[in-house]
Amino acid sequence: MKDEDWIALRPGAWAEPKTAVDPGLRLKAAQLLHPELVVSHRTSARLWRIETWEGGAPTGGADGPVDFTDPLLTSRRRLTGVHVHHLPLADTDVETMGRHRLRITSVARTLGDLLRSGPRDDALVAVESALTQRRFAETPRSPLITPTALADALAAPLLGGTRARQWLTLVDLGAGSPAETLARLRMRDAGLRPETQAEVRTRGGRRPGHGPLQRDRALPRGPPPPPLPGHGRLPPPVPHAAGDPAGAVRVQGVRLDSLSHPLAGKKP
Incomplete structure (x- = not known):
């Protein structure tokens, strides 16, 4: 098929020559091969235009492994470039998105999964992004969910739920970017x-x-603290002037x- 210019999407899935291949098409190929899989976690967050923070950098593209959930708990095969989560999903947790008709977890379920699985800072970056207005490629994006709806979604008796509800109390709707969320959490951890x-x-x-x-x-x-990845270095400490209180x-x-x-x- 390579000789005829077919495009390999993943093992066992090919696209016709000259097909415009985007991340959504690659996700659809995985779902056609494994219909039980539902796009979830960070991959779902990206499709909903929710900012995440992985490996010290804000993410929004399609690089790296993709996340799926297998609600039937049947898929045990290792899939190249795919992280499969074995979790139950209710019908209300799944929506259909875009021209590829991807089966994807809802905003509420996506945020709930991130809070339950952690890490804390990554999850709260996504939660505060979804709860507030953000801008993507110069296009404003309205809040995707209310705090009440998210709290209701976390009531489900799933592993990690107690910790997720505790982390939800740390949310601040004043945060305007992933860097602000991380700065606030680090300052809080330092006792400030x-x-x-x-x-x-x-x-x-x-x-x-x-x-x-x-x-x-x-x-x-x-010395000044190290910069947040992807952002400028913080200014050095300002010496106290004579006469300043301690x-x-x-x-x-x-x-x-x-x-x-x-x-x-x-x-x-």
Whole structure:
């Protein structure tokens, strides 16, 4: 078939010559060979235009293994480039998408699977993306699900459900990107209490910037922290000026306890 220019999609599946092959067609080929499989987890998230974070980088393409769920618990063969999850699916957990008529897990089930399987940071990046408006290729995408609907989806008695419901309490709808979600979670793990999308203003009305803000801890000494993958390096720590109190923090050279911000002057 190669001699006749047929295109190999995966072992046992070929497309006619000159066929425009896209990731959806390759997924459909796998489903035609194994009709029990349903696109799920991170692969489903990408198709729903939900941001994920794998291996330290935001993902949105089709590189790497793809995820399917086998609700019949029958597929035990190893499939090249495929990660098969053996989980039950209700009829309401499965939808049909796109011109290839892919069978895919619903938004609620997709997020539930990511929360139940972890890791935490990857799952919360996806959850906060789905719950908020995001932009893909300059096109706005509205929120895909409500917090209430997601909480209802996590009520199912599945493995990992208790931990998933605990992680759901960490969601912040103020996050506007995967990097913001990760920054907030790392700050929280360090014992800080960041305020998402904090607006800082000087008494003169100037706005030095936005982002997760922690008022009551001094900036760390030593070398600057490593950058988040795919993002610029954070600025180096700003030395405290003479006369600053021990817990003072400076942002762009301005001491926070001199700002007209609701966090200024508050203790932890």
